[in-house]
Amino acid sequence: MCIIFFKFDPRPVxxxxxxxxxxxxxxxxxxxxxxxxxxxxxxxxxxxxxxxxHFLTSDMDSLSYLKKVSTEGHLYNGFNIIAADLSTSxxxxxxxxxxxxEPEPIVLTPGTYGLSxxxxxxxxxxLCFGKQLFMEAVEQSEALPKDVLVTQLLxxxxxxx
Numbered sequence: 799m800c801i802i803f804f805k806f807d808p809r810p811v812x813x814x815x816x817x818x819x820x821x822x823x824x825x826x827x828x829x830x831x832x833x834x835x836x837x838x839x840x841x842x843x844x845x846x847x848x849x850x851x852h853f854l855t856s857d858m859d860s861l862s863y864l865k866k867v868s869t870e871g872h873l874y875n876g877f878n879i880i881a882a883d884l885s886t887s888x889x890x891x892x893x894x895x896x897x898x899x900e901p902e903p904i905v906l907t908p909g910t911y912g913l914s915x916x917x918x919x920x921x922x923x924x925l926c927f928g929k930q931l932f933m934e935a936v937e938q939s940e941a942l943p944k945d946v947l948v949t950q951l952l953x954x955x956x957x958x959x
Contacts, residue, residue, distance in 0.1 A: 800822075800823065800824045800914060800915055801822070801823050801912070801913070801914045801924070801925065801928060801955070802820065802821070802822040802823070802880070802912070802913045802914075803820070803821045803822075803910070803911070803912050803913075803928060803929055803932035803954065804818065804819065804820040804821070804822075804880075804910070804911055805818070805819045805909065805910040805911075805932075805933075805936050806818045806819075806882075806890060806892050806906070806908055806909075807908045808889050808890035808908060809908075812940050814940045814941075815939070815940050816939060817884070817890060818882075818884065818890075819936055819939060819947075819951075821932060821951040821952075821954055821955055822955075823955040849867060849874075849877070849879055850879070853879075853881050859883050859886070859891070860881035860882055860883045860891055860892070860893045861891065861893045861903060861905060863881055864879065864881055864893050864894075864895040864903035865902065865903055867879065867895060867903075868895055868897070868901060868902055868903055871895070871897030872897070874897060876896075876897060876898045877896070877897055878894070878895070878896040878913055878917065878918065879894070879895050879896075880892065880893070880894050880913070881893050891905060892905070892906045893905050893906065894906055894911075894913075894918050896917045896918060898917060899917040899918075910929065910932070910933055910936065911929075912925045912926070912928065912929040912932070913925075924959075927957070927959055928954055928955075928957060931953075931954045931957060932951070932954050935947065935950040935951055935953075935954060938950075
């Protein structure tokens with residue numbers, strides 16, 4: 799199961815806190831040829847599919863882009879997309895849209911979220927348990943060196959319970 803956990807806090811209390819902590823895993827069990835992760839030609843920051851690459855190369859803010867995507871959501875198989883604008887004049891904005899859920903994208907409030915192959919925050923056992931482990935790692939993040947935090951987040955993603 800593909801899974802992502804993230805916490806964002808645009809105004810962390812401590813100067814040692816992170817505004818965004820993200821851990822994501824894509825489980826792939828299909829036996830099919832694929833190209834290894836690689837940068838796209840002149841776009842040295844793009845590694846993903848069309849919805850993501852179109853956002854990264856557009857001049858649209860995250861909410862406007864996801865509103866546009868939501869009008870075309872019926873053209874795609876089921877998907878979820880999270881888009882963010884960080885360090886803008888409006889502050890940090892994180893938005894979510896899933897084409898099997900609400901018809902409009904939503905602006906997320908600061909907090910901790912989990913997403914798997916269903917909609918955002920669907921209470922599946924693996925998601926709930928993983929989110930708890932993620933939150934425990936994040937609570938300690940201010941006191942940890944970055945490499946230790948990364949190791950803990952990888953442990954969360956590798957958990958098979």
